[in-house]
Amino acid sequence: MIQEQMVCVILAAGQGTRMKSELPKVLHPLCGKPLLWHVMTAAQNCGAEQVVAVIGHGAERIREMFAESDVQFALQAEQLGTGHALLCAEDHLSSFEGDLLLLCGDVPLLRTETLQGLRAAHRRTQAAVTVLTAQRQQPAGYGRIVRGDTGVERIVEERDATEQEKRIDEINTGIYLFRMPCAFDLLRNVSNQNAQGEYYLTDIVAAAKAAGEKVAAHLLGDPHEAMGINDRLQLAEATALMRNRINRQHLQNGVTLIDPETTYIDMGVSIGSDTIVHPGSHLHGATVIGAGCVIEPGVMMRDCLIGERVHLKSGSVLAESRVGNDCAIGPMAHLRPGTVLAGHNKLGNFVETKKAELGERAQASHLTYLGDATIGRNVNIGCGTITCNYDGVN
The missing domain is CATH 2.160.10.10 (Hexapeptide repeat proteins)
Structure with a gap:
């Protein structure tokens, strides 16, 4: 395959316990469509030729909901972290060479134009890993982007951050572009020596730097687009944002x-x-x-x-x-x-x-x-x- 091609992996295996619902989190509706539908549609609209969703909790209900779509599914039977989740999709992409876009199934507000901008930045810098970042006045709960003299050095999760690192206002959105096939090679160098005992996808940045690969960051203009849905309050906030977007389009029409x-x-x-x-x-x-x-x-x-x-x-x-x-x-x-x-x-x-x-x-x-x-x-x-x-x- 040629370098210009792109595939997408969507991480959608989380249990979503804070939703307090029998319905898998990514199936909760947002303006008439499941959260996962919004993410899949954004991936396809920005040029992904293949979409693989990594599922776990509620896997059968998710498969049933999207039975008529052309999305493929990979199962993460045991929740061992976001890095492990991406590895679960490797069999679907073993022969692919090009760009791998990684999205989160509970981040439904990303615009196609934003992902196209991320892809353009990734190609322009020729990086092995490009991270979509955002600036937030209240960054609590998000991984922080730690920069050095040569750019992005690493991403540190909130629970593992020092007090100084917690004051950083540039956060990780959880959206990445990787050059394939090196992404999976880098993941195999990631360990689970952290507070949660999980394989963090964020550690791929440090692994890339250690391997001499280039890491780039692309700053998101509107941080609301990177809003993740973890509970009903955030779902209501995202619904209001999406409803405003839909209504503006009708007014303009x-x-x-x-x-x-x-x-x-x-x-x-x-x-x-x-x-x-x-x-x-x-x-x-x-x-x-x-x-x-x-x-x-x-x-x-x-x-x-x-x-x-x-x-x-x-x-x-x-x-x-x-x-x-x-x-x-x-x-x-x-x-x-x-x-x-x-x-x-x-x-x-x-x-x-x-x-x-x-x-x-x-x-x-x-x-x-x-x-x-x-x-x-x-x-x-x-x-x-x-x-x-x-x-x-x-």
């Missing part, structure tokens, strides 16, 4: 968000220009909304296809439904999975539908349940009408 701070839009949602979204709206899953719509406060949608010039009134809930152009829904309407509105339809307050198809201009203005029904064009459903597929038993 011509969508009006009356109050972005109280508008919740998942990563996979698409919204057409000139649509107005009011506060308290929750737009989830693979929802697609056309141009010129109005979404009033408190609307909740998941996996819906909404046409153009649709008016969704306050308190309406929609799931796995298709709504044609020029419809009016609500207030307080409930469209359950399988609902299809052809266009120019009206479903008023307290109307519920399930597996119901309404022809063009059909309407039910209030207090109606339409289940397992096919309604023709121009039909008016009166108040209190019920259709269902239920005989009291089945």
Whole structure:
């Protein structure tokens, strides 16, 4: 393989005990996608031709979640440190020569542009190891970058740092680029003589210096991108940062968000220009909304296809439904999975539908349940009408 190629290893084997959850940490959702999905996507978007995730705790659930992806998995059966975790991926990369990007499965905010900048710096310096670093006013909890006359000398973990080293404000983000195949050779020179008795990936920097290899550092512009998720508080903080990023993109695309701070839009949602979204709206899953719509406060949608010039009134809930152009829904309407509105339809307050198809201009203005029904064009459903597929038993 040629030098310009790149593969990625994602460390995702940690137990995540501070999350206090049965769900593996890297599967916790962030704006509609698992933490690990965000990291995998960043790796693929910056040019990684092969992605290997090292998993341990909850391995089967992680494999199941990403069964349809082209990501490969390596198992770290025993948690012996981050250096040992990378070694667990060696069999997948034994013949590779090029750049190896190392990411963490619980660091989901890294932008593609940041990783591209790291890669450019790595190539420019021709280093064996390039570390992505950041400056933090409160660096407690992070490994510190110790520099000398020739640049980066080593990385020292917080628990092993001296008082002087703890005052260093340049921290290790846990993101690296290595030149292959020397990365695994260097790892074999790392010992576990430290406070935790683990094989620290950070010690590869000192091992590289001892072997006469060049070590470089690339400073991250926005330290928030390197934020790791270890507990629910950090997950909430990361969600707010990602939500702001998503909402800014919609605003730049011509969508009006009356109050972005109280508008919740998942990563996979698409919204057409000139649509107005009011506060308290929750737009989830693979929802697609056309141009010129109005979404009033408190609307909740998941996996819906909404046409153009649709008016969704306050308190309406929609799931796995298709709504044609020029419809009016609500207030307080409930469209359950399988609902299809052809266009120019009206479903008023307290109307519920399930597996119901309404022809063009059909309407039910209030207090109606339409289940397992096919309604023709121009039909008016009166108040209190019920259709269902239920005989009291089945």
